Every structure is written in C-alpha cells, then in structure tokens.
Amino acid sequence: xxxxxxxRLNLTAGTGFVLAGSCLFAGSVWxxxxxxxxQYAVVYQINPAHSGGITFSAGFATPLTKAWxxxxxxxxxxxxIAGGRVFVNSSGGVTYALNLATxxxxxxxxxxxxxxxxxxxxxxxxxxxxxxxxxxxARSGKTQWSVQLPYQYAFSSPPMAVKGEVFTGGAGSGGxxxxxxxxxxxxxxxQQVANGDDSSPAYGNDGIYVSYPCQYYKFDPASGTVDWHxxxxxxxxxxxxxxxxxxxxxxxxxxxxxxxxxxxxxxxLGTFGANNGDPPAFYQLTTGKKLGFSLYNGQLYxxxxxSGTNVWNFSGDGQLSTPPIAVNGLVxxxxxxxxxxxxxxxxxTQQWTDNTGAGVTALAAxxxxxxxxxxxxxxxxxxxx
Numbered sequence: 232x233x234x235x236x237x238x239r240l241n242l243t244a245g246t247g248f249v250l251a252g253s254c255l256f257a258g259s260v261w262x263x264x265x266x267x268x269x270q271y272a273v274v275y276q277i278n279p280a281h282s283g284g285i286t287f288s289a290g291f292a293t294p295l296t297k298a299w300x301x302x303x304x305x306x307x308x309x310x311x312i313a314g315g316r317v318f319v320n321s322s323g324g325v326t327y328a329l330n331l332a333t334x335x336x337x338x339x340x341x342x343x344x345x346x347x348x349x350x351x352x353x354x355x356x357x358x359x360x361x362x363x364x365x366x367x368x369a370r371s372g373k374t375q376w377s378v379q380l381p382y383q384y385a386f387s388s389p390p391m392a393v394k395g396e397v398f399t400g401g402a403g404s405g406g407x408x409x410x411x412x413x414x415x416x417x418x419x420x421x422q423q424v425a426n427g428d429d430s431s432p433a434y435g436n437d438g439i440y441v442s443y444p445c446q447y448y449k450f451d452p453a454s455g456t457v458d459w460h461x462x463x464x465x466x467x468x469x470x471x472x473x474x475x476x477x478x479x480x481x482x483x484x485x486x487x488x489x490x491x492x493x494x495x496x497x498x499x500l501g502t503f504g505a506n507n508g509d510p511p512a513f514y515q516l517t518t519g520k521k522l523g524f525s526l527y528n529g530q531l532y533x534x535x536x537x538s539g540t541n542v543w544n545f546s547g548d549g550q551l552s553t554p555p556i557a558v559n560g561l562v563x564x565x566x567x568x569x570x571x572x573x574x575x576x577x578x579x580t581q582q583w584t585d586n587t588g589a590g591v592t593a594l595a596a597x598x599x600x601x602x603x604x605x606x607x608x609x610x611x612x613x614x615x616x
Contacts, residue, residue, distance in 0.1 A: 271313040272597035273350040276510060277556060279393040279434035280475040283512025283524075284557040287599050291559035293573050293583035295601060295612040299334035300587070302608050303327060308389075310604055312597025313350040314369055317609060320345045326357060328372060329609060331598060338372035346399075351392035354413055362386045362401050364409075366416060376416035382407050388441075388470075389431040396452060398439055402427035402468065408441055408448070410455055420455030424448055425466035435475030436494040443470035444486040449497065459497040463487055476513040477521060477536060483507055491539070501539055504532065514557035514576050522576060524555045524562050531555060531564050533579050543579030547572055550590075558596045565591025571603050571612075585612070 276283040305323040312318075316337055317329040324344050328337045342365060345357035354375060355367040362380040367373065380386070383401030390399040396419065397411045406427020410419045430441040438449040438458055445463030450456065463486075471483040475494060482490045483505060491501045505511050505525035512524045513536065521536040531545045545551075550567035557563070561582065562574045567590040573583040589605035596602070601612040 269313075270598055271350065272311055272595040272602075273313060273393075274311065274391045275309050275349075275389050275431050275472060276474065276512065276554060277595055277597070279391055281391075281431065281433045281472055281510055282435075282474050282476045283510070283555065284514045285596050286559055287596075289599050290614070291561065291596070291599065291601075292614055293561065294615050295573065295583055295585070296615045297585065298332070298600065298611040298613045300608060300610040301329065301334040301336075304607055306592070306606050307604050307609065308347065309593040310595045310602045310609065311348045311350050311355070312595055312600065312602055314353070315598065316369065317602050317611070318348045318350065318355055318369070319604065319609065320348060320357060321607075326355070326367070326372070328355075328369070331600060331611065334609065334611065340367070340372045340374075342367075346386065346389040349390045349392040349397065351397075351413060352395065354392075356390045356392050356397050356413070358386055358390050358399050360386050364390065364397065364399065364411060364416070366397070366413060378411065378416040378418065380407075380409055380411075380418070380421075382421065383427060385428075387429045388427070388472075391432045391434065393434050393452075398432040398434075398452070400424065400427045400430055400432065400441055400470075406443070408432065408439070408450060408455075410439075410450075410452065422448075422450060422455050422457060426468055426470070428468045428470045429472070430470035431472040433473045433475045433480070435480075436478060438494060440473045440475060440480050440494075441470065442473045442482045442484065444468070444484060447473075447480075447482055447484075447490075447492065447497065449480075449494070461492070461497045461499075471508055472510055474510045474513070476523070479536075481511055481523075483510065503534070503539055509554045512555045512557045512562070514560065514562070516560065516577055518577075520577075524557060524576070526551055526553070526555060526564070531562070531574075531579075533562070533576065542577075545572075545574055545579045545581070547581075553591055553594050556594045556596055558601065563594055563596070563601060565594055565603060565605075567591070569605060571601075571610075 553565035
C-alpha cells in the first residue's frame with residue numbers, strides 16, 4: 232500500500248504555480264457539497280461531484296414517454312442539460328444545442344473534435360485534444376474566449392465547471408491540472424501531476440479530485456494548493472474520473488483496484504466493485520439510507536454506502552453498458568441492445584423500459600427529463616402526464 236503525502240504547491244515554473252492576484256475565488260466560500268447544485272445536468276455524470284444523482288422538485292416517476300428522438304449522424308458525447316437545451320459534442324467536431332422540449336437544433340458550431348461539454352452560469356465549455364479550451368454562450372453558441380492551455384499537448388479529460396471556474400487536465404510530458412476563470416479564460420493556476428490522462432476533475436468537500444494509475448490528488452479549487460496526494464508506488468497513462476459522495480472519494484485504478492477514500496485526508500477506507508471507467512452513482516432514499524450503484528461484470532448492483540454490502544443486482548438483457556444514474560429514487564441504466572431501464576433504487580425492481588434504436592452509450596437527467604445517447608441518436612423522455 233502506498234503512502235499519503237501532504238505537500239504544498241510547487242512554485243517552479245512549468246510544474247505548478249498560482250497567478251498572483253488573479254484568483255477569482257480568493258476569500259470566497261465554496262459549498263461543501265456539489266451533489267445538489269441545481270436541477271440541471273451540468274457535466275459528466277450530472278454534477279460537479281460526478282456522483283450521478285439528481286432530485287427533481289417536480290418529481291419523476293414511471294412510466295416515461297418518449298418526447299423526441301434525433302439522429303445527428305455521428306457518435307456523441309454524454310449530454311449536458313441546462314437552460315432548456317441539451318448540449319452534446321459530436322465526433323464530427325460539432326457542438327450542438329438541442330431544444331429540450333422539441334429536439335430541434337437551436338444552434339450548432341464546429342469546435343473541432345472536443346471533450347466535454349461542461350456548463351456553468353450561462354456558459355458552455357469544451358476543450359480540444361490539443362488543449363484549446365473555449366467558453367461559449369449557452370444561449371447563442373457565440374465564442375466568448377479561447378485559450379491554449381500550456382505545458383501539455385494531449386488532452387483526454389473532459390472539463391468540469393463550478394462556481395465560476397473551469398477545471399481540466401492535460402498530458403504529454405508528465406501531466407498538469409488547470410484552473411481557469413470562466414469569464415475571461417485567464418489561467419488561475421496549474422499543478423503538475425502524474426500523468427494527466429482521462430480524469431475529469433470531481434468537486435466536493437472543498438476540493439478538486441483527479442486520479443491516475445497509483446496517483447490520486449486533492450487540490451484546493453481556489454489556489455491550486457495540493458491538499459493531499461496518495462502515491463501508490465507507480466505511475467503511467469490511463470486515468471479515470473473519480474466520484475465524490477458524502478465525504479468520500481471513489482477512485483477507479485486499473486493497476487490496483489477501486490478504492491473508497493476519505494475526502495479529508497486521502498485515507499483508504501475500503502474498496503468497491505465497478506467496471507474500470509464506469510463510475511458509480513449515488514442516491515439517498517427518503518428513509519435516509521444512502522445507496523451506491525455500479526456496473527460490474529455485466530450486472531448492475533445496488534449497495535449500502537455505509538458498508539459496501541450489496542442489497543440487489545440486476546442483469547437486464549445481459550448487455551448493460553453505461554454508468555448508471557439515479558433520479559428521484561429511480562436508477563437508470565442503458566444496454567448495448569438499445570434498451571434503457573428504470574429500476575426502483577431501494578429494491579432493484581424493474582419499473583419501466585424502452586428501446587432507443589441503437590446501443591446506449593451515455594445517460595443524463597436534468598430539468599425534469601431523461602436524455603439518452605445511443606451512438607449518434609439523442610432521445611428524450613418525460614414522465615407521462
């Protein structure tokens with residue numbers, strides 16, 4: 232088992248630094264929990280914590296009705312849902328804003344093959360594989376700013392945006408994590424990591440978390456200070472997006488397994504089962520019980536957050552394919568057959584299913600609707616009125 236190392240920010244140029252006097256959040260108060268930030272799905276796995284859960288104040292119950300379906304012609308990213316629109320990036324290099332009510336294209340823009348999107352405070356953020364980070368007006372698609380992130384040349388981590396700052400990671404020569412001002416595109420801080428691949432930063436407990444093989448980090452979001460760094464004795468390419476929930480960080484590591492870590496200090500508390508790259512989702516039932524949901528070896532499991540004990544499992548049609556999400560006491564899961572399922576979160580009992588016409592690749596829920604990505608197809612569902 233590796234050691235946990237406490238360290239302060241390295242001020243050497245090209246490794247880690249803070250731009251003095253330019254930090255937007257100096258002295259500001261960050262919320263302790265990003266899981267209930269809004270009724271929007273603003274980033275990968277719905278919220279800045281990547282915890283995959285959302286509760287709509289209007290309720291959300293089965294049966295669900297297909298509101299619309301649109302084929303955009305090329306494979307699509309996970310969806311973001313905000314301001315009455317669904318935002319997706321296509322493998323053809325186009326960023327789309329679809330009307331949430333009708334599926335019509337409100338605007339589209341060629342941004343090059345991009346990672347993301349992420350949404351915050353009326354703006355949309357995408358980053359290219361070469362590290363060009365852009366802020367767009369979510370209403371019109373107009374480019375507000377673009378900045379070339381320094382030091383690295385291979386970017387594979389979708390951005391995350393929260394409370395006026397955009398975070399992402401880059402690789403190539405070692406790796407870096409970046410904090411960027413949402414309004415101006417100014418680089419607020421960057422910190423060197425090993426090795427910067429495939430880890431969209433997660434937010435929770437006043438920290439930003441990233442994970443790479445044997446190397447896990449927590450940064451102060453305002454200053455870039457390293458709060459803790461777990462060193463498991465190796466490093467390499469191929470990280471994973473962590474999830475934060477209820478004071479714990481859930482890390483997936485292809486080199487050494489899946490760890491549950493104390494968000495305060497990086498202590499390893501236990502392990503959990505999930506396919507590499509398919510993060511768990513979380514939900515607190517009305518009874519107060521907190522459950523986690525994860526896809527592992529073809530089965531979807533529900534388990535107690537307190538103990539990790541499995542309480543149910545679901546195999547569906549044998550082709551379950553997506554990280555789950557949780558919406559108002561329902562767990563949503565997609566299949567390579569095109570089926571999408573809604574299960575009771577407490578029992579795992581199937582409540583509803585429909586077929587989208589192609590293998591399901593991503594899920595999100597926001598503004599009282601479920602949005603399913605099936606390759607190039609976007610399908611929206613709403614509760615039956």
